[in-house]
C-alpha cells in the first residue's frame with residue numbers, strides 16, 4: 016500500500032488535546048487507521064528562523080513539523096490566510112485587510128514547507144494537501160522536482176472569481192493549485208466556482224467528467240463532502256448525556272427547552288445575525304419567554320486577526336444588551352460561553368437540546384450540524400435549524416433551512432422547531448440520519464485517495480483524448496462511480512496498488 020502523506024497547517028500535537036475543527040475531525044481517524052506521514056506547522060512560534068524539522072512517531076503515524084517565526088505567523092497565518100483568504104473564500108470581501116507583504120510571506124512559508132517536505136518523500140508516496148493555508152504548496156513541490164501524485168482538498172467554500180479578484184494574488188494561486196492531480200471540494204457549487212476561476216485565471220479548458228485541461232495536463236476535480244463517524248458520535252452523546260456535567264446543565268434548565276449553538280467565534284458563523292434572530296423570536300413569540308434558554312458556545316479563535324477581535328466586542332455588547340433587555344430576576348434568555356468546551360461534553364449538550372441552531376453565513380460543510388443529528392435520541396429527537404449556505408444543507412434536507420441574514424426567518428424556524436410535534440421531529444430526524452448513517456471520515460478519505468490514483472492515471476496518459484484513457488466507448492464517469500473502471504494495467508509504474516484498503 017502506498018504511504019499517505021497528509022499536509023496541513025495544523026498537525027495534532029503530542030501535548031495538546033486534538034485541535035478543534037473540521038479538518039482535525041476528518042483526518043484524525045483516517046490517519047490512525049491507515050498510518051503514514053502527517054506534515055505541517057508545529058503550532059509553535061519561535062524567535063529566530065525556524066528551520067528545524069521535529070519528527071515524532073505515535074500510533075502508527077509519523078508527525079513531522081516545522082516552527083514558524085513571529086513574522087511568518089503574523090503575515091502567513093493571521094494576516095493572509097485568516098485575514099484575506101478566509102473571508103474571500105467565504106464571500107465576505109468586506110472583511111479583508113490586504114497587504115502584499117503578507118502575500119509574499121504566505122508564499123515564502125509555503126516554499127519553506129515544500130523544501131522541508133521534499134526530502135521526506137518516498138517515490139511511491141501519495142501526497143494529500145489540505146486547505147487554504149497551502150494553496151501554492153503543490154506547485155512549490157513540483158518546482159522542487161516532486162513527481163508523486165498530489166491531491167488537494169479545500170475544507171472551506173470556494174467563492175466566485177469576481178469576489179476572489181479582490182486579492183491580486185488569487186489568479187496565481189489558482190494556477191498553483193492546478194499543479195495537483197486532483198482537487199477536491201465540499202460541494203458542487205465550490206467545484207463550479209473553481210472551474211470557472213481556472214478558466215479565467217489559468218486558461219484551463221473544461222472537459223466532460225470534471226476534468227480540466229491545462230498546459231497539456233489534465234487535472235481532475237471532485238466533490239467529497241466531509242463526514243463524521245455517526246455511530247461513534249451517537250454513542251458518545253448517549254453516554255455523555257448521563258455525565259455529571261450534562262446533568263448539571265439539564266437541572267439548570269428547570270424544565271425549559273434548550274436552543275443550542277456551538278462553533279468557533281468567527282465572522283462567517285453568523286453569530287450577530289443569530290442573536291438578532293433570537294431577539295426576534297422573543298419579540299414575535301413572547302410565549303417562549305421563560306420557557307426556553309439559548310446556550311451559545313462560541314470558542315474564542317484567531318485572536319491575532321482584527322476582524323475576530325471586533326466581532327468579540329460586538330458580541331459582548333449584543334449578548335449583554337439582549338440579556339439586559341429581556342432577562343428577569345430569575346430568568347435569562349441567553350447564556351454565552353467563549354471558552355472552548357470539550358467535544359465529548361458538547362456531544363452530551365447536543366443531545367439535550369430541543370433545537371440545534373446552526374446558521375453560518377457561509378460554511379464549507381459544518382460538521383456540528385451532522386453531529387447534532389447523530390447526537391439525538393431517536394425516540395425524542397430535537398430539530399435542526401440550518402443555514403442554507405452551509406455545505407451540510409445539501410445533505411440534511413430534514414432540517415428547517417433558513418437564510419441566516421434574515422432574523423424573521425430564524426425566529427419563525429426556531430418557533431416552528433420548538434413547537435414541532437414528536438411525529439414530525441422523528442420523521443425529519445430519520446431523513447437526516449439516513450443521509451449520514453453510512454458515511455464516515457474513513458470512507459471519505461478512502462474515496463479521495465482512490466480518486467487521486469485514478470486522477471494520476473489520467474494525468475499521466477498523453478493527450479490522446481479522454482476516451483482512450485478510461486474506456487473506448489464512454490466519457491469518464493463522475494468521480495466516485497469511476498473508481499473501479501480504469502484498468503490497473505493503464506496505471507503508471509509509480510503506483511504500487513490500485514485499490515487502497517485503509518485497514
Ligand code: F6P
Nearest residue numbers: 025035036037038039146170171
Ligand atoms: O476548514 C477550516 C479549518 O481549517 C478547520 O480545520 C477548523 O475548523 C479551523 O479552520 C481551524 O482553524 P485554526 O487552525 O485557524 O484554528
